[in-house]
Amino acid sequence: MYRKLTTRFKLIISLVSTAIVTLFIVTGFQHQPSQTNQGEKQKNEPKNIIFVVGDGMGMPIINGYRTLKSEKKGAFTHTAWEQYLVGMQMTHPNDPRDNITDSSAAATAMATGTKTYNDAIAVDNQHHHLKSVVEDAKEKNMSVGFVVTSDLTDATPAAFGVHNVSRRNYNEIADQYFDEKVNGSHKIDILLGGGAKYFIRDDRNLAEEFQKDGYQLVTTKQQLLKSKNDNLLGLFHETEMDKAIDRDGQTPSLKDMTNAALKQLEKNENGFFMLLEGSNIDSAGHDNDVVGVMSEMEDFEKAVQAALDFAKKDQETLVIITADHSTGGFSYGSDGMTRETGYKWDPKPILAAKKTPGYMAEKMEEGREPEDVLNAYIDLKLTKDEIQQVKNAASEKDTSLISKQIQTIFDRRSFTGWTTKAHTGEDVPVYAYGPGKDKWSGLIDNTEHAQNIFEILEKKR
Ligand SMILES: [Zn+2]
Structure with missing residues (x-):
């Protein structure tokens, strides 16, 4: 009898405790998931996107810049972005002749999610217009900014902004920045870069037309830093801007332009999309000019740091940093290195x-x-x-x-080597910081940038 009771008592105790544990687990799980989902939802859906391109910035150029920066600092140091490495991207175009991309096919892929032929500006092989992430962002009432050091009509900004069968139709591309609209509005609120000669011409003055539509025209660093207008057209050079090391005091740095753009873009509660390009890493690469490349890398790094600082403070901004391709076949180390010279890129x-x-x-x-x-x-x-x-x-x-x-x-x-005045076709690195960055991990195709951004923007409806 006593034994029986004890056994029953033990059974009851064990049942009660199991029930308590179960209840705890169930309620725990019930509360936990909703909190986690909410947290993850917030964390995974960025309000703002900053898409950063180092034009022509292949991996060896980044290696070189890291070494140069370390030399300057007197101790080994990383670039501002490399701790955010998430993967690599393939860059080949969809071109019957070519398997090495130019900047227009690469930018079309990254901006629209479709591969195309070299020279194409957001059109496919049949010349059909391809919708860009910029147009999608504008449809969702986000603000859009372009900050580049090339002509604003150059391939990368052009493919994010307009549509053309050829990247070389510079005047048409400038016209399209004004003429192509989304829901009756200009697509890009902040346009900062070079290429004044394509905007201010004998046959058409787009700077005047933009001003009539409420844009402020700025042509110097001083004007840019003072600007308060929501819409800006910054034209800082007739053609592409000078390499950073050659610039005068009137010309803004890429960082100056980045901060000026962010100041305006962040006013929009619907968020913004910003294209930030270190464009002339590429042009210095085409020239096989290592001084120009490294000077542009330094200018680029400061701008990227400004973008990352903004994102770190803001917590709702996704920053993607990549290259469209590599330029010049830059090699970190070349002929002539011996035991005496040292086995090093110097x-x-x-x-x-x-x-x-x-x-x-x-x-x-x-x-x-x-x-x-x-x-x-x-x-x-x-x-x-x-x-x-x-x-x-x-x-x-x-x-x-x-x-x-x-x-x-x-x-x-x-001991810098060069193999070509053109581009090379190896994969390039991808870096990502902020909410939503996980979509970018692994070996991706350049079209996946746009596909991921479209997915993010889809949730903004
Ligand atoms: Zn190029």
């Missing part, structure tokens, strides 16, 4: 340059003595042979030949 000679070789060549073309120019702008003891090579080129009065000879000094001394 940033010191590059840091000794105060201007790009192109800038120095122009000064020589204007009539300045080659040796004076070299002494004024390169903080190195050059060999007689190096000076003579530049003098010979200067006597030919050929700017590109002079540039080439000066570039050779930096390439040889830094």
